[in-house]
Amino acid sequence: MSEKELRLNDLKQECINCHKCVLGNTRNNTVFSDGSCDAKIMLIGEAPGADEDATGTPFVGRAGKLLTKLMEETGLSRENDIYITNTVKCRPPENRVPSDEEKKLCENFLLKQIEIVKPKVIVLCGATSAKSFLGGKIKITRIRGKWYKLFGNIDATVILHPSFLLRKHSEEEGSERWLTKQDLLKIKEFISKV
Ligand code: URA
Numbered sequence: 001m002s003e004k005e006l007r008l009n010d011l012k013q014e015c016i017n018c019h020k021c022v023l024g025n026t027r028n029n030t031v032f033s034d035g036s037c038d039a040k041i042m043l044i045g046e047a048p049g050a051d052e053d054a055t056g057t058p059f060v061g062r063a064g065k066l067l068t069k070l071m072e073e074t075g076l077s078r079e080n081d082i083y084i085t086n087t088v089k090c091r092p093p094e095n096r097v098p099s100d101e102e103k104k105l106c107e108n109f110l111l112k113q114i115e116i117v118k119p120k121v122i123v124l125c126g127a128t129s130a131k132s133f134l135g136g137k138i139k140i141t142r143i144r145g146k147w148y149k150l151f152g153n154i155d156a157t158v159i160l161h162p163s164f165l166l167r168k169h170s171e172e173e174g175s176e177r178w179l180t181k182q183d184l185l186k187i188k189e190f191i192s193k194v
Contacts, residue, residue, distance in 0.1 A: 004037045007116045011109060015089050021105040023090035023098070029056035030089045033113065039083045040191040041076075042119035044110070046087055046128040046161065047098045053091035058084050063162040067125075070162070070177070074184040081191070083117050085110065087132050097128055114154070120194040121187060122154055126161025134158075145183045155190070159183045 001009070012032045018024055031048035034057050051061030059067050068078050076082065088098040088106040098106075114122070124130040127140040133150055134143070143158050150156045160180050168176040 027090040033085045035083045040120040041082045043123040044129045045125045048091040067162040122156040124158045
């Protein structure tokens with residue numbers, strides 16, 4: 001096992017034992033990460049849903065399947081090119097948005113994941129994830145596709161959340177799904193150069 005894997009395993013174990021916030025009382029499983037810790041892309045979603053809580057793996061439900069499909073259609077491998085996690089590691093009951101307090105109490109896991117994985121680009125997936133890093137007053141449809149610097153030097157960009165895309169079926173040029181594919185293609189192009 002690599003040094004990175006060992007450190008992430010220790011962190012995951014700490015996460016499994018965590019009861020710092022109320023989400024720890026109702027979870028079935030903590031949902032720590034999926035994909036490769038050597039990936040150049042780290043994708044950060046909102047929070048686990050029912051399927052993720054049942055399996056312990058992020059983005060495996062309907063939204064996750066759509067995200068995987070869009071990634072693979074643009075030539076990104078979910079398994080090799082992306083390390084996937086969420087702003088909080090436990091499912092909020094009824095799939096509500098995680099509170100600021102829950103995100104704050106879980107932040108240490110996410111910050112350590114970033115420190116260990118050292119991604120070349122962070123993809124903020126959806127409004128909750130984008131707000132966590134870019135501040136509260138953002139409109140996701142306005143900032144998707146834009147690029148930022150996080151922590152002074154890590155490139156980051158924003159994509160629409162696949163749960164939102166599940167309600168938008170068109171793949172026509174200019175549609176939300178089409179725009180998301182363009183955003184993923186830019187990310188793919190970016191990692192080919194770093
Ligand atoms: N939505 C998210 O934001 N994350 C998941 O893991 C699943 C659905």
